[in-house]
Amino acid sequence: MTGQNLTDLLERAADRTLVGPPPLDDMLARARHVRRRRTVLVAAAASAAVVAVTVGTALLPGTGTTPQRAAAPADTSVSPAPAGASATDISLNGTWTVRALIGHDGQSVLPASYAHRVQLTFREGTMSGTTGCNDVFGTYVQSGDRGRDLVFPRAQLGSTLVGCRDEPPLVARLLDVRHVSGSGDVRYLHAANWMIVAELRSAGPSDSATTESRPRPSKSPAGDRATLTAQEYAFAVALARKEIREDDASVSSATVTVGRGTVTDSNLGHSCTSGRLLHIKLIGSFPRIVTSGLPQDPSSPAVPGDFTVHAVLLTADAESGRACLKGVQTGDVAPEPGSVPLSLG
């Protein structure tokens, strides 16, 4: 039997099958549904992480009717980078420009048109960034000797879904990352076999509070912040902005007070040990945060009420600018007397 003979026979056999038009609308609709469901799942995972941090966390001292603070740690499924990283750790904190992105075959998958447009920002276990077209977001877990091991959990990794020609496959490549190396302003992300997946160049500090290379105004920008230094004010603004962004919040009031004290039983993974604390209060709408209500004595009957979150309270170390406690407030809320309003632009 020759190839031509077989082709003819196959063509004749196949032609007996009458084929209708392709169900294009069905296919496109189903794909849209799946994409939407994936996006919702990613958003739900992010919300669940926030909820895990928030639920079981009581109000900060002096900010509500229940002056009790829960000691529950943050959800370990969103494992933050090792706290208290030493100077020798390979820190990813900050914003990085992706200078190279390498595919499975060792070839660049970063088109020239996207050069300098792909960025990633890492901050304490949370990753966000852009492919130059779509926003990407997720978490990362850094572990091992000097934090050399790095993974981006698939369940928390996602992106917006705008269609762009030649968009670099950033999320797909991040899923292959298993190690990190580098020093100074350069970091390399490696696959399990240490093949380089991406080269990152520092694009400056992250927008959240860091003590290094942050501009430090010598004078407070507002006259009524006599007890608040300019740096502390800047820390408070940065933390408030980050919180608003992460919670997709709409805030009507943002204030800060400064006080003395330390926090060692943090629910955000960082202790506040300098002895000086910032208490930031954001009042508004926080659609991504739900709470089962204030912590109650298990033996007492449940108290019905409005469990809508109306305020988020952050306690941060005034020297490092790192938040160490997060709480929520339901019911009636108001700015703390004598607090300093934050101008969030």
Place this chain on the structure above:
Amino acid sequence: MGRDDDFSEFVAARWPRLVRSAVLLGCSHTEAEDLVQAALERCLLKWSKVQRADDRDAYVHRILLNTFTSARRRRWTGELPTAHPPDRPSRDDTERVDDADAVVRALQRLPYDHRAAVVLRYYAHLTEQQMATALGVATGTVKSRLSRALDALAEDPSLEELRGTR
């Protein structure tokens, strides 16, 4: 051209041939349409990857074959209890069996790997390199599968009988 437009254009051009390929692989008509639809939906979800693939046809055929084997793996082929025998009396269709039917039957007697090789080479007209990509094997394996499949078809009694009657 947007992702959906590109996809629609591709589907419009390839749909009939993909459905018929699925029929030759062993699907019924409706099963073939469902299979191809499922495969193309999987492609659409990763269309940017399809667009970047060196050979789009080979990539889509690979998804089609994977979908086919997954569907076959899940299918229950054991005995089904029934209150009434499913057999129905019918007229003798022997005369309607033509060479095309014989080829389809002969194809079904081939092992799946060989059948897929024949369909991809002689119906989908993929090159051996494209087949290697679609089947996930080396080109040498493609050649040996094709050779064995052709040998088996040449010795298939139904085809031999057909040839003898013509």
